[in-house]
Amino acid sequence: MGFNYPDDSLMLHTDAYQINMVQTYWQEGIHNRKAVFEVFFRNLPFENGYAVFAGLERVVDYLQGLHFTASDLEYLQSTGWYSDEFLAYLKDWKFTASVRAAREGEVMFANEPLIQVEGSLADAQLVETALLNIVNYQTLIATKAARIRSVVGNDGLLEFGTRRAQEMDAAIWGTRAAYIGGFDATSNVRAGKLFGIQISGTHAHSLVQTYRNDYEAFKAYAETHKDVVFLVDTYDTLRSGVPSAIKVAKEMGDKINFLGVRIDSGDMAYISKRVREQLDAAGFPDAKIYASNDLDEKTIMNLKMQHAKIDVWGVGTKLITAYDQPALGAVYKMVSIENSKGVMVDTIKLSNNAEKVSTPGKKQVWRITRNSDGKSQGDYIALWNEDPRNEASLHMFHPNYNYISKDVVDFTAQPILQDIFVNGELVYDLPALVAIKQYSAMSLDSLWEEYRRDLNPQDYPVDLSQNAYDNKMHMINEVRGYVNELDLNK
Numbered sequence: 001m002g003f004n005y006p007d008d009s010l011m012l013h014t015d016a017y018q019i020n021m022v023q024t025y026w027q028e029g030i031h032n033r034k035a036v037f038e039v040f041f042r043n044l045p046f047e048n049g050y051a052v053f054a055g056l057e058r059v060v061d062y063l064q065g066l067h068f069t070a071s072d073l074e075y076l077q078s079t080g081w082y083s084d085e086f087l088a089y090l091k092d093w094k095f096t097a098s099v100r101a102a103r104e105g106e107v108m109f110a111n112e113p114l115i116q117v118e119g120s121l122a123d124a125q126l127v128e129t130a131l132l133n134i135v136n137y138q139t140l141i142a143t144k145a146a147r148i149r150s151v152v153g154n155d156g157l158l159e160f161g162t163r164r165a166q167e168m169d170a171a172i173w174g175t176r177a178a179y180i181g182g183f184d185a186t187s188n189v190r191a192g193k194l195f196g197i198q199i200s201g202t203h204a205h206s207l208v209q210t211y212r213n214d215y216e217a218f219k220a221y222a223e224t225h226k227d228v229v230f231l232v233d234t235y236d237t238l239r240s241g242v243p244s245a246i247k248v249a250k251e252m253g254d255k256i257n258f259l260g261v262r263i264d265s266g267d268m269a270y271i272s273k274r275v276r277e278q279l280d281a282a283g284f285p286d287a288k289i290y291a292s293n294d295l296d297e298k299t300i301m302n303l304k305m306q307h308a309k310i311d312v313w314g315v316g317t318k319l320i321t322a323y324d325q326p327a328l329g330a331v332y333k334m335v336s337i338e339n340s341k342g343v344m345v346d347t348i349k350l351s352n353n354a355e356k357v358s359t360p361g362k363k364q365v366w367r368i369t370r371n372s373d374g375k376s377q378g379d380y381i382a383l384w385n386e387d388p389r390n391e392a393s394l395h396m397f398h399p400n401y402n403y404i405s406k407d408v409v410d411f412t413a414q415p416i417l418q419d420i421f422v423n424g425e426l427v428y429d430l431p432a433l434v435a436i437k438q439y440s441a442m443s444l445d446s447l448w449e450e451y452r453r454d455l456n457p458q459d460y461p462v463d464l465s466q467n468a469y470d471n472k473m474h475m476i477n478e479v480r481g482y483v484n485e486l487d488l489n490k
């Protein structure tokens, strides 16, 4: 569509303040100073013990070949905010920064870089908004999906959210994120086409309403489809819906593959048990019971506690909208910048709220696993020039409560941030989606159960190296001293 702009691009999918700042830097001649920014979130969503990082593929797609098109520049000019010389600079601008990121599907934690952008101040600033937009949403949905997967065990899990999603992009990319987080299939046909996700589905109440009769509707449907699941709750699940489904399944025999029935209302624990009895008694012990209706991990867990006889769960609204926590809150913070002498200096953002004080310096996240059992001991955030693989013993301590500490020996340290772009060139082979999903399950599996449970999980250790910690303390003191000196209220 392009809203009548044949060359519409995502370049202006940003906040005006980014371009405004870049105009300042350009005017001052500092736009090419090197800077490092990192994306991280401060709190895990849904009070979960981990997050599933998602969005990298779209980030790559967005960054590749990013530039201002003619209509982008025309629009910027029409605002009257930017000088012709600056617009001429934007016309030739290309993204040439380096980007490092966690693999898609990786389990990640609060206060650790998910993505790192290192390049000119202009490059790093211009891409902030889109990067956050992508990663905030997709990571949130992948995490919600993983929570739901964790309560259903090996049951089937279908994504049904498109109709309730916050518009079309959210439906498509949310479906992809849900798949990474553990869903098996989706009802969204375009997501099937674009991403190769298995599509799946039953039928709506309107089919039954059209025929005004369960039996007629199921019969007509069965005559035109194989692998059928009948929605049995339009009029009366136990007296009409299920008996009609059974009748059609018996009549059609081998001509259809009767997969089962879906229930979408009522007391699903009670009804599913009665439906199971009816299907079994009719000789369909393998027919599955599908359930949907405002499900989420809490309701599903509760239904399982009630021994509901449900085999396949269809989840829409509460997954795709991240209903109980609609924002992840990931931020993009500058951690280092080149000074006028060409030297990189670390930067910090202070706050009265200790949680909001950023950790200065370009960093790597190291996942520390104990060799004896392959389980994660915690993440170790170190300055870029450090390499814990050279250490025989690693001192890990809580960044706020230093007395909580341990020394780890016989460990493997895996660097989490990978090179994605080097000086604007894509150097990363994007894995197939199914490989991302498998990687995610593996990454989750490396966590102790205590961090994985849905309710009140233990805090996974995210520690700073001694150098990263000392650097942070040093900078806090330095900035405090500077503010005291400068205090204009004095």
Ligand SMILES: Nc1ncnc2c1ncn2[C@@H]1O[C@H](COP(=O)(O)OP(=O)(O)OP(=O)(O)O)[C@@H](O)[C@H]1O
Residues within 6 Å of the ligand: 264, 265, 266, 267, 268, 269, 270, 292, 293, 294, 295, 299, 302, 303, 306
């Ligand atoms: N046994 C159960 N235990 C806990 N929650 C249940 C149980 N059975 C159903 N639920 C959930 O309770 C909620 C009931 O919602 P709602 O009142 O909208 O359903 P309904 O009236 O049965 O159906 P309809 O969608 O036709 O209004 C849903 O979120 C459903 O998933």
Ligand SMILES: O=P(O)(O)OC[C@H]1O[C@H](OP(=O)(O)OP(=O)(O)O)[C@H](O)[C@@H]1O
Residues within 6 Å of the ligand: 160, 161, 163, 164, 203, 204, 205, 206, 264, 292, 293, 294, 295, 314, 315, 316, 317, 318
């Ligand atoms: O409840 P969710 O988790 O969002 O799952 C998707 C819902 O969408 C459909 O209902 P809808 O009332 O839109 O259509 P229908 O007439 O087919 O039931 C379906 O029956 C589910 O209830």
Ligand SMILES: O=C(O)c1cccnc1
Residues within 6 Å of the ligand: 160, 161, 187, 200, 201, 202, 203, 262, 292, 314, 316
């Ligand atoms: O196929 C289904 O059963 C389905 C699809 C979307 C929403 N609700 C149900």
